[in-house]
Amino acid sequence: MQHPLIREIEKEYTRTDRPVLFPGDTVRVNVKIVEGSKERIQAFEGIIIAKRGAGVGATFRVRKVFQGVSVERTFLINSPRVETITVLRRGRVRRAKLYYLRDRMGKAARIREKTTGYAAPTKFGSILVANANNPTEGTKKAKKKK
Amino acid sequence: MTAPGFLGQKLGMTQVFDETGSAIAVTVVEVLDMTVTQVKTKETDGYDAIQVGVIEAKPKHLTKARQGHLTKNELPLFRTLKEFRVSKEIVATYKVGDKVDLSFLETQGLLLSFTGQSIGKGTMGCIRRWGHHRGPMSHGSKNHRLPGSIGAGTTPGRVYRGLQMSGRTGNATVTVQNLPVVRYIADKNVVLVKGSVPGAEGGLLIAKVR
Numbered sequence: 001m002q003h004p005l006i007r008e009i010e011k012e013y014t015r016t017d018r019p020v021l022f023p024g025d026t027v028r029v030n031v032k033i034v035e036g037s038k039e040r041i042q043a044f045e046g047i048i049i050a051k052r053g054a055g056v057g058a059t060f061r062v063r064k065v066f067q068g069v070s071v072e073r074t075f076l077i078n079s080p081r082v083e084t085i086t087v088l089r090r091g092r093v094r095r096a097k098l099y100y101l102r103d104r105m106g107k108a109a110r111i112r113e114k115t116t117g118y119a120a121p122t123k124f125g126s127i128l129v130a131n132a133n134n135p136t137e138g139t140k141k142a143k144k145k146k
Numbered sequence: 147m148t149a150p151g152f153l154g155q156k157l158g159m160t161q162v163f164d165e166t167g168s169a170i171a172v173t174v175v176e177v178l179d180m181t182v183t184q185v186k187t188k189e190t191d192g193y194d195a196i197q198v199g200v201i202e203a204k205p206k207h208l209t210k211a212r213q214g215h216l217t218k219n220e221l222p223l224f225r226t227l228k229e230f231r232v233s234k235e236i237v238a239t240y241k242v243g244d245k246v247d248l249s250f251l252e253t254q255g256l257l258l259s260f261t262g263q264s265i266g267k268g269t270m271g272c273i274r275r276w277g278h279h280r281g282p283m284s285h286g287s288k289n290h291r292l293p294g295s296i297g298a299g300t301t302p303g304r305v306y307r308g309l310q311m312s313g314r315t316g317n318a319t320v321t322v323q324n325l326p327v328v329r330y331i332a333d334k335n336v337v338l339v340k341g342s343v344p345g346a347e348g349g350l351l352i353a354k355v356r
Binding site for chain 1: 157158160161162163166167169174176331334336338347
Protein backbone atom coordinates (compact mmCIF):
# COMPACT_ATOMS: atom_id res chain seq x y z
CA MET A 1 0.00 0.00 0.00
CA GLN A 2 1.15 3.50 -0.74
CA HIS A 3 2.33 5.41 2.29
CA PRO A 4 0.07 8.37 3.23
CA LEU A 5 3.08 10.68 3.22
CA ILE A 6 3.79 9.77 -0.39
CA ARG A 7 0.22 10.58 -1.30
CA GLU A 8 0.69 13.99 0.30
CA ILE A 9 3.87 14.62 -1.67
CA GLU A 10 2.20 13.48 -4.88
CA LYS A 11 -0.63 15.89 -4.24
CA GLU A 12 1.83 18.79 -4.45
CA TYR A 13 2.82 17.75 -7.94
CA THR A 14 -0.69 16.89 -9.13
CA ARG A 15 -2.39 19.55 -11.21
CA THR A 16 -5.95 20.41 -10.31
CA ASP A 17 -6.60 22.36 -13.51
CA ARG A 18 -6.98 19.25 -15.65
CA PRO A 19 -10.29 18.11 -17.11
CA VAL A 20 -11.32 14.52 -16.51
CA LEU A 21 -10.25 12.55 -19.56
CA PHE A 22 -11.72 9.40 -21.04
CA PRO A 23 -10.61 7.18 -23.88
CA GLY A 24 -12.44 8.24 -27.02
CA ASP A 25 -12.30 11.94 -26.19
CA THR A 26 -10.96 14.30 -28.80
CA VAL A 27 -8.52 16.65 -27.09
CA ARG A 28 -6.17 19.48 -27.83
CA VAL A 29 -2.97 19.32 -25.81
CA ASN A 30 -0.84 22.44 -25.68
CA VAL A 31 2.74 21.40 -25.06
CA LYS A 32 5.61 23.69 -24.09
CA ILE A 33 8.60 23.19 -26.33
CA VAL A 34 12.01 24.61 -25.50
CA GLU A 35 14.03 25.63 -28.54
CA GLY A 36 17.42 26.86 -27.44
CA SER A 37 16.55 29.62 -25.02
CA LYS A 38 13.10 30.26 -26.44
CA GLU A 39 9.97 28.56 -25.28
CA ARG A 40 6.91 28.15 -27.45
CA ILE A 41 3.66 26.23 -27.34
CA GLN A 42 2.69 23.56 -29.80
CA ALA A 43 -0.75 22.03 -30.03
CA PHE A 44 -1.38 18.34 -30.52
CA GLU A 45 -4.93 17.40 -31.39
CA GLY A 46 -6.30 13.89 -31.56
CA ILE A 47 -8.24 11.08 -29.94
CA ILE A 48 -7.29 9.61 -26.57
CA ILE A 49 -6.75 5.92 -27.25
CA ALA A 50 -5.46 4.87 -23.83
CA LYS A 51 -4.95 6.01 -20.28
CA ARG A 52 -2.36 4.47 -18.04
CA GLY A 53 -1.24 4.63 -14.44
CA ALA A 54 -2.46 6.45 -11.36
CA GLY A 55 -1.26 9.31 -9.21
CA VAL A 56 1.32 11.80 -10.49
CA GLY A 57 2.66 9.37 -13.05
CA ALA A 58 -0.62 8.89 -14.92
CA THR A 59 -0.39 9.25 -18.67
CA PHE A 60 -2.72 9.36 -21.66
CA ARG A 61 -2.02 8.53 -25.27
CA VAL A 62 -3.28 10.70 -28.11
CA ARG A 63 -3.51 9.50 -31.69
CA LYS A 64 -3.92 11.62 -34.78
CA VAL A 65 -3.43 11.18 -38.49
CA PHE A 66 -1.28 13.95 -39.92
CA GLN A 67 -0.68 14.13 -43.70
CA GLY A 68 -1.55 10.48 -44.01
CA VAL A 69 0.90 9.50 -41.28
CA SER A 70 -0.51 8.38 -37.98
CA VAL A 71 1.16 9.88 -34.94
CA GLU A 72 0.75 8.79 -31.33
CA ARG A 73 2.05 10.71 -28.39
CA THR A 74 1.95 9.91 -24.71
CA PHE A 75 1.62 12.76 -22.22
CA LEU A 76 1.98 12.87 -18.47
CA ILE A 77 -1.27 14.36 -17.22
CA ASN A 78 0.49 16.27 -14.44
CA SER A 79 3.52 17.40 -16.38
CA PRO A 80 4.31 21.13 -16.17
CA ARG A 81 5.34 20.89 -19.82
CA VAL A 82 1.75 20.18 -20.76
CA GLU A 83 0.32 23.69 -20.64
CA THR A 84 -3.37 22.96 -21.11
CA ILE A 85 -5.58 20.06 -22.07
CA THR A 86 -8.85 20.93 -23.78
CA VAL A 87 -11.61 18.39 -24.32
CA LEU A 88 -13.13 19.16 -27.71
CA ARG A 89 -15.55 16.26 -27.90
CA ARG A 90 -16.53 13.30 -25.76
CA GLY A 91 -16.60 10.03 -27.65
CA ARG A 92 -18.87 7.08 -27.08
CA VAL A 93 -16.65 4.01 -26.87
CA ARG A 94 -17.03 0.62 -25.25
CA ARG A 95 -13.50 -0.21 -24.24
CA ALA A 96 -10.64 1.34 -22.30
CA LYS A 97 -7.91 0.88 -24.92
CA LEU A 98 -8.79 1.91 -28.45
CA TYR A 99 -5.86 0.22 -30.15
CA TYR A 100 -8.23 -1.12 -32.80
CA LEU A 101 -8.22 2.36 -34.31
CA ARG A 102 -4.69 1.69 -35.55
CA ASP A 103 -6.03 -0.85 -38.00
CA ARG A 104 -8.69 1.48 -39.33
CA MET A 105 -8.47 4.34 -41.77
CA GLY A 106 -10.71 7.25 -42.63
CA LYS A 107 -14.41 6.71 -42.07
CA ALA A 108 -13.95 3.43 -40.21
CA ALA A 109 -11.85 5.20 -37.58
CA ARG A 110 -14.64 7.55 -36.56
CA ILE A 111 -15.97 7.58 -33.02
CA ARG A 112 -19.57 8.51 -32.22
CA GLU A 113 -20.05 11.50 -29.97
CA LYS A 114 -21.22 10.85 -26.48
CA THR A 115 -24.48 12.67 -25.90
CA THR A 116 -25.96 10.93 -22.87
CA GLY A 117 -24.85 9.32 -19.67
CA TYR A 118 -21.77 9.73 -17.52
CA ALA A 119 -19.51 12.62 -18.53
CA ALA A 120 -21.71 13.57 -21.46
CA PRO A 121 -21.51 17.28 -22.23
CA THR A 122 -24.42 19.39 -21.02
CA LYS A 123 -25.32 22.91 -22.02
CA PHE A 124 -23.13 24.11 -19.15
CA GLY A 125 -20.14 22.24 -20.52
CA SER A 126 -18.92 18.99 -19.13
CA ILE A 127 -19.57 18.70 -15.43
CA LEU A 128 -16.82 16.18 -14.92
CA VAL A 129 -13.80 18.35 -14.46
CA ALA A 130 -11.11 17.83 -11.88
CA ASN A 131 -11.98 21.00 -10.01
CA ALA A 132 -15.75 21.08 -9.66
CA ASN A 133 -15.92 24.71 -8.49
CA ASN A 134 -14.05 25.96 -11.50
CA PRO A 135 -15.07 24.12 -14.65
CA THR A 136 -12.23 24.52 -17.10
CA GLU A 137 -12.70 27.00 -19.84
CA GLY A 138 -11.62 24.27 -22.20
CA THR A 139 -14.98 22.58 -22.29
CA LYS A 140 -16.75 25.86 -22.87
CA LYS A 141 -14.40 26.79 -25.66
CA ALA A 142 -15.13 23.48 -27.28
CA LYS A 143 -18.83 24.28 -27.32
CA LYS A 144 -18.27 27.60 -29.05
CA LYS A 145 -16.14 26.09 -31.78
CA LYS A 146 -18.87 23.70 -32.82
CA MET B 147 28.12 19.85 8.47
CA THR B 148 26.83 18.48 11.67
CA ALA B 149 26.42 14.78 11.08
CA PRO B 150 27.80 12.40 8.49
CA GLY B 151 24.53 10.62 7.89
CA PHE B 152 21.21 9.48 9.29
CA LEU B 153 19.03 6.47 9.84
CA GLY B 154 15.96 6.30 7.68
CA GLN B 155 13.06 4.22 6.65
CA LYS B 156 12.11 3.57 3.05
CA LEU B 157 8.51 4.66 2.45
CA GLY B 158 8.22 3.96 -1.25
CA MET B 159 8.77 5.49 -4.64
CA THR B 160 7.01 8.12 -6.72
CA GLN B 161 7.93 10.73 -9.27
CA VAL B 162 8.27 14.50 -9.11
CA PHE B 163 8.86 17.26 -11.63
CA ASP B 164 11.90 19.55 -11.59
CA GLU B 165 12.09 23.22 -12.70
CA THR B 166 12.50 22.23 -16.35
CA GLY B 167 9.43 20.02 -16.17
CA SER B 168 11.31 16.72 -16.39
CA ALA B 169 9.88 13.87 -14.36
CA ILE B 170 12.35 12.35 -11.90
CA ALA B 171 11.86 8.97 -10.25
CA VAL B 172 12.46 9.41 -6.53
CA THR B 173 12.52 7.28 -3.41
CA VAL B 174 10.83 8.75 -0.37
CA VAL B 175 12.93 8.12 2.73
CA GLU B 176 11.72 9.06 6.18
CA VAL B 177 14.46 10.57 8.33
CA LEU B 178 14.16 8.96 11.74
CA ASP B 179 14.38 10.96 14.92
CA MET B 180 17.86 10.19 16.27
CA THR B 181 18.92 10.55 19.89
CA VAL B 182 22.56 10.43 20.89
CA THR B 183 23.02 7.43 23.19
CA GLN B 184 26.77 7.52 23.63
CA VAL B 185 29.61 9.83 22.77
CA LYS B 186 32.89 8.13 21.98
CA THR B 187 36.17 9.98 22.01
CA LYS B 188 39.72 9.15 21.07
CA GLU B 189 40.79 9.23 24.72
CA THR B 190 38.19 6.80 26.04
CA ASP B 191 37.42 4.58 23.04
CA GLY B 192 40.31 5.03 20.61
CA TYR B 193 38.21 6.86 18.02
CA ASP B 194 35.68 9.68 17.74
CA ALA B 195 32.07 8.76 17.09
CA ILE B 196 28.51 9.33 18.19
CA GLN B 197 26.17 6.46 18.83
CA VAL B 198 22.53 7.14 18.03
CA GLY B 199 19.33 5.26 18.76
CA VAL B 200 16.07 5.13 16.82
CA ILE B 201 12.62 3.52 17.17
CA GLU B 202 11.46 2.64 20.66
CA ALA B 203 10.95 -0.99 21.58
CA LYS B 204 9.41 -2.99 24.42
CA PRO B 205 11.82 -4.18 27.13
CA LYS B 206 11.23 -7.83 26.21
CA HIS B 207 12.70 -7.22 22.79
CA LEU B 208 16.04 -5.99 24.12
CA THR B 209 18.79 -7.78 25.97
CA LYS B 210 19.45 -6.84 29.58
CA ALA B 211 22.82 -5.47 28.51
CA ARG B 212 21.19 -3.16 25.97
CA GLN B 213 18.56 -2.08 28.49
CA GLY B 214 21.23 -1.28 31.03
CA HIS B 215 23.24 0.69 28.49
CA LEU B 216 20.20 2.89 27.76
CA THR B 217 18.56 3.17 31.19
CA LYS B 218 21.90 4.17 32.71
CA ASN B 219 21.50 7.52 30.97
CA GLU B 220 17.70 7.54 31.37
CA LEU B 221 17.18 7.12 27.64
CA PRO B 222 14.17 5.45 26.00
CA LEU B 223 14.66 1.83 24.95
CA PHE B 224 15.82 2.01 21.35
CA ARG B 225 15.47 -0.91 19.02
CA THR B 226 18.34 0.13 16.79
CA LEU B 227 21.66 1.68 17.71
CA LYS B 228 24.14 2.86 15.15
CA GLU B 229 27.47 4.59 15.32
CA PHE B 230 28.61 7.40 13.08
CA ARG B 231 32.29 8.25 12.93
CA VAL B 232 32.61 12.02 13.11
CA SER B 233 35.40 14.47 13.67
CA LYS B 234 36.51 15.52 17.15
CA GLU B 235 34.98 18.97 16.71
CA ILE B 236 31.56 17.52 15.97
CA VAL B 237 31.75 15.01 18.80
CA ALA B 238 32.40 17.88 21.18
CA THR B 239 29.08 19.50 20.23
CA TYR B 240 27.04 16.48 21.30
CA LYS B 241 26.21 15.02 24.67
CA VAL B 242 24.11 11.96 25.55
CA GLY B 243 20.39 12.61 25.11
CA ASP B 244 20.78 15.23 22.39
CA LYS B 245 18.83 15.07 19.15
CA VAL B 246 21.01 14.86 16.07
CA ASP B 247 21.07 18.07 14.05
CA LEU B 248 19.79 17.37 10.54
CA SER B 249 20.38 20.80 9.03
CA PHE B 250 23.07 19.31 6.77
CA LEU B 251 20.28 17.88 4.62
CA GLU B 252 19.51 21.39 3.41
CA THR B 253 22.83 21.52 1.54
CA GLN B 254 22.43 22.04 -2.19
CA GLY B 255 23.58 19.16 -4.37
CA LEU B 256 24.04 16.78 -1.46
CA LEU B 257 24.94 13.22 -2.42
CA LEU B 258 23.97 10.34 -0.14
CA SER B 259 24.84 6.66 -0.01
CA PHE B 260 22.24 4.24 1.26
CA THR B 261 22.85 0.86 2.88
CA GLY B 262 19.96 -1.52 3.39
CA GLN B 263 18.90 -5.13 3.40
CA SER B 264 17.80 -6.14 -0.09
CA ILE B 265 14.56 -8.04 -0.67
CA GLY B 266 15.07 -11.81 -0.30
CA LYS B 267 14.33 -13.78 -3.44
CA GLY B 268 15.00 -17.30 -2.12
CA THR B 269 16.70 -19.92 -4.26
CA MET B 270 17.07 -18.86 -7.86
CA GLY B 271 18.41 -20.57 -10.94
CA CYS B 272 21.20 -19.06 -13.01
CA ILE B 273 18.83 -17.74 -15.65
CA ARG B 274 16.90 -15.51 -13.26
CA ARG B 275 19.85 -14.84 -10.99
CA TRP B 276 22.55 -14.01 -13.52
CA GLY B 277 20.72 -13.65 -16.81
CA HIS B 278 22.16 -16.79 -18.40
CA HIS B 279 20.57 -18.02 -21.61
CA ARG B 280 18.54 -21.18 -21.62
CA GLY B 281 19.15 -24.27 -23.76
CA PRO B 282 16.89 -25.39 -26.59
CA MET B 283 13.47 -26.52 -25.33
CA SER B 284 13.05 -29.19 -28.06
CA HIS B 285 14.94 -31.14 -30.76
CA GLY B 286 15.95 -33.74 -28.17
CA SER B 287 17.63 -31.23 -25.90
CA LYS B 288 17.60 -32.16 -22.24
CA ASN B 289 19.33 -28.95 -21.19
CA HIS B 290 16.51 -26.50 -20.65
CA ARG B 291 17.55 -24.28 -17.74
CA LEU B 292 20.70 -26.03 -16.52
CA PRO B 293 23.88 -24.12 -15.69
CA GLY B 294 26.03 -26.21 -18.09
CA SER B 295 29.75 -26.77 -17.70
CA ILE B 296 31.41 -25.28 -14.66
CA GLY B 297 34.95 -25.45 -16.04
CA ALA B 298 37.67 -27.48 -17.75
CA GLY B 299 39.15 -30.81 -16.53
CA THR B 300 42.52 -31.64 -14.98
CA THR B 301 43.80 -28.21 -15.87
CA PRO B 302 42.97 -26.14 -13.81
CA GLY B 303 41.52 -29.01 -11.72
CA ARG B 304 39.27 -26.72 -9.74
CA VAL B 305 36.27 -24.48 -10.18
CA TYR B 306 37.12 -20.82 -10.50
CA ARG B 307 35.98 -18.51 -7.77
CA GLY B 308 33.04 -16.27 -8.46
CA LEU B 309 31.51 -18.67 -11.00
CA GLN B 310 27.87 -17.78 -11.48
CA MET B 311 25.70 -20.52 -10.04
CA SER B 312 22.20 -20.89 -8.68
CA GLY B 313 21.44 -20.22 -5.02
CA ARG B 314 20.01 -17.93 -2.40
CA THR B 315 19.49 -14.49 -3.82
CA GLY B 316 18.77 -11.18 -2.16
CA ASN B 317 18.45 -10.62 1.60
CA ALA B 318 21.97 -9.23 1.57
CA THR B 319 23.42 -5.91 2.67
CA VAL B 320 23.51 -3.66 -0.37
CA THR B 321 24.85 -0.12 -0.69
CA VAL B 322 23.88 2.32 -3.40
CA GLN B 323 26.27 5.25 -3.62
CA ASN B 324 25.90 8.91 -4.54
CA LEU B 325 22.19 9.44 -4.94
CA PRO B 326 21.39 13.16 -5.29
CA VAL B 327 18.90 14.63 -2.85
CA VAL B 328 16.07 16.07 -4.92
CA ARG B 329 14.24 17.63 -2.03
CA TYR B 330 14.30 17.68 1.76
CA ILE B 331 10.97 18.34 3.46
CA ALA B 332 11.96 19.26 6.99
CA ASP B 333 8.47 19.50 8.48
CA LYS B 334 7.59 16.00 7.29
CA ASN B 335 11.05 14.57 8.06
CA VAL B 336 11.29 13.21 4.57
CA VAL B 337 14.02 13.16 1.96
CA LEU B 338 13.39 12.59 -1.73
CA VAL B 339 16.40 11.00 -3.40
CA LYS B 340 16.80 10.39 -7.09
CA GLY B 341 16.68 6.72 -8.02
CA SER B 342 16.07 3.61 -5.98
CA VAL B 343 17.45 2.34 -2.68
CA PRO B 344 17.83 -1.26 -1.47
CA GLY B 345 15.18 -3.10 0.48
CA ALA B 346 11.45 -3.34 0.91
CA GLU B 347 9.19 -0.49 1.90
CA GLY B 348 9.49 0.07 5.64
CA GLY B 349 13.06 -1.22 5.62
CA LEU B 350 15.77 0.45 7.69
CA LEU B 351 18.36 2.44 5.76
CA ILE B 352 21.70 3.85 6.79
CA ALA B 353 22.42 7.00 4.85
CA LYS B 354 25.88 8.49 4.69
CA VAL B 355 27.07 11.74 3.26
CA ARG B 356 29.67 11.17 0.62
